């Protein structure tokens with residue numbers, strides 16, 4: 001691919017930042033605040049808009065309800081548009097209410113399931129009011145001890161509940177279903193892996209797709225292989241982007257394993273160019289949402305690092321010479337094939353990204369630009385009082 005083609009592809013990249021990535025979060029031991037943290041959803045949108053102004057590739061912001069609940073969602077969407085961003089995917093919260101102690105959509109008690117379905121339907125209304133087209137669903141449902149629940153009964157409760165939620169969606173809306181290996185449940189999680197999410201999506205409908213959170217796998221799992229499989233099935237809906245050292249650490253993207261990110265990006269780039277329309281269309285519709293949580297780091301810089309890490313990974317993936325790779329593969333030249341990837345991965349793409357930023361009309365170095373900006377100072381000076389959190 002020529003450099004100008006690569007720049008075109010990078011200019012069209014779209015990374016969604018998440019409202020809860022700008023607030024004070026942390027671990028169950030302590031939540032640290034950092035100066036300049038937003039106090040409400042309006043200020044979270046201000047920060048998402050700033051990240052977009054600094055990078056040029058983050059034009060939407062994901063919401064989580066009720067964390068981002070307001071009286072007038074139309075006004076919120078207009079406010080976002082005035083700042084230069086739009087509302088992206090929206091997540092219902094089915095894990096922070098006392099009624100969900102033993103689950104939400106999987107709960108044995110039909111009244112609790114009804115409540116969780118009702119909340120998700122409320123989120124569909126929020127989607128309509130804000131122009132959002134994607135519901136991003138994660139369930140904390142699971143059990144802590146053998147014998148606590150019946151796997152199949154719980155699975156069927158989820159399926160039935162999801163069908164109702166799916167029916168409430170408009171025809172142009174998508175449901176993306178996240179899986180997670182463990183936490184907060186430790187013995188079993190009802191939707192623990194991609195296969196469990198995929199088989200549910202296949203039963204629910206064409207617009208139900210799998211969401212891959214990069215933090216939600218056991219160590220050593222080959223995530224790019226999962227991505228390729230889901231693309232092939234036409235069921236990769238989106239990503240929750242972050243990085244992990246141990247489990248769901250929610251570190252900023254590419255912090256621990258940028259090579260893995262490159263290999264994932266490569267599967268997506270390949271799929272976007274696939275002659276099979278079903279694969280290419282699926283890849284082009286994938287949502288790239290960040291899902292990270294700041295523990296001790298400053299939030300806006302952490303978000304900028306994630307967005308730029310995605311640019312770096314994709315720039316390198318776009319450099320891979322597919323024809324050369326296929327030749328080595330056909331000849332059984334294992335080392336040569338790997339060298340093609342290595343060549344691309346080891347290329348310094350920083351000059352290309354500087355060119356891209358010039359073309360996008362954004363600072364050459366977004367992190368530096370933010371560090372010395374009046375925007376940063378203003379946030380620290382003006383945002384006094386209780387910071388927003390989970």
Ligand code: PSV
Nearest residue numbers: 091138178180213240248291
């Ligand atoms: C759960 O760990 C998760 O990844 C889900 O996506 C939630 O919506 C998000 O984290 C909350 O931070």
Ligand code: MN
Nearest residue numbers: 178213240291
């Ligand atoms: Mn997630």
